[in-house]
Amino acid sequence: NLIDELPILSVAAALATGETVIADAEELRVKETDRIAAMVSTLRAFNVDAEETKDGMIIRGGRPIKAAKVPSHGDHRIAMSAAILGLFASGTTRITNARCINTSYPGFVQDLHDLAPQGSKTMRKMSRAVKKLVNRDAAEEKA
Numbered sequence: 001n002l003i004d005e006l007p008i009l010s011v012a013a014a015l016a017t018g019e020t021v022i023a024d025a026e027e028l029r030v031k032e033t034d035r036i037a038a039m040v041s042t043l044r045a046f047n048v049d050a051e052e053t054k055d056g057m058i059i060r061g062g063r064p065i066k067a068a069k070v071p072s073h074g075d076h077r078i079a080m081s082a083a084i085l086g087l088f089a090s091g092t093t094r095i096t097n098a099r100c101i102n103t104s105y106p107g108f109v110q111d112l113h114d115l116a117p118q119g120s121k122t123m124r125k126m127s128r129a130v131k132k133l134v135n136r137d138a139a140e141e142k143a
Contacts, residue, residue, distance in 0.1 A: 003027050007081040010039045013059040014048040015088060022056035033073040042078060045070045046085050046093075067091030076103040083112070 006025055013020035028035040040057050043050040045068035049060040067089040072079035079101050086093030101108050 003031075004077065007035060007039050007075075007077040008084065010043060010050075010057065010059055011081045011085045014043055014046070014050070014061045014065070014085065017062035018060070020059045020061065022059070023053070024055055026055040028056075032075040033078065035075065035078065038073045038075065038078050039081070042068075042070050042082050042085070046082075046089060065089040067093045069094040069096070071095075072097040072100050074100050076100045076105065080105065080108060083108075 003025060006022060006028060010020075010022065013022075025036065029037075036052055036057055040050045040052045043059065047063055047066040047068075049063060051058050065085060065088045067086065068082075070082050070093075072082070072095055074097055079095050079098050082093065082095050083098070083101075086095070105111075
């Protein structure tokens with residue numbers, strides 16, 4: 001029942017200490033993209049110990065999160081999950097084709113910005129970066 005939520009739950013697992021096993025989720029392989037492969041690839045890019053299984057993934061959380069350049073795979077849930085993971089990363093995270101976020105949550109970037117505590121430079125910086133990526137993708141699409 002949580003198939004659509006598994007990308008963001010995998011981010012929570014990456015930030016938690018210990019091992020998380022996601023199983024019986026083979027339906028993730030036939031969504032907008034193979035979300036199992038896409039999320040494992042995304043997590044690994046951020047220095048998370050993650051591996052694919054036939055019907056899910058194993059995530060060993062608790063390692064330092066490092067900034068990464070990752071594709072959205074044209075999947076809004078993957079892009080939003082990567083943006084949230086990027087909030088916890090050292091350095092600047094880049095998400096290609098982040099405009100797909102508008103598919104399900106056009107206000108995501110603004111809400112992310114608004115939720116940032118006043119003194120949280122990291123969250124504000126990330127929300128500005130995501131906004132730039134979404135705007136850049138829109139400009140490139142028009143060209």
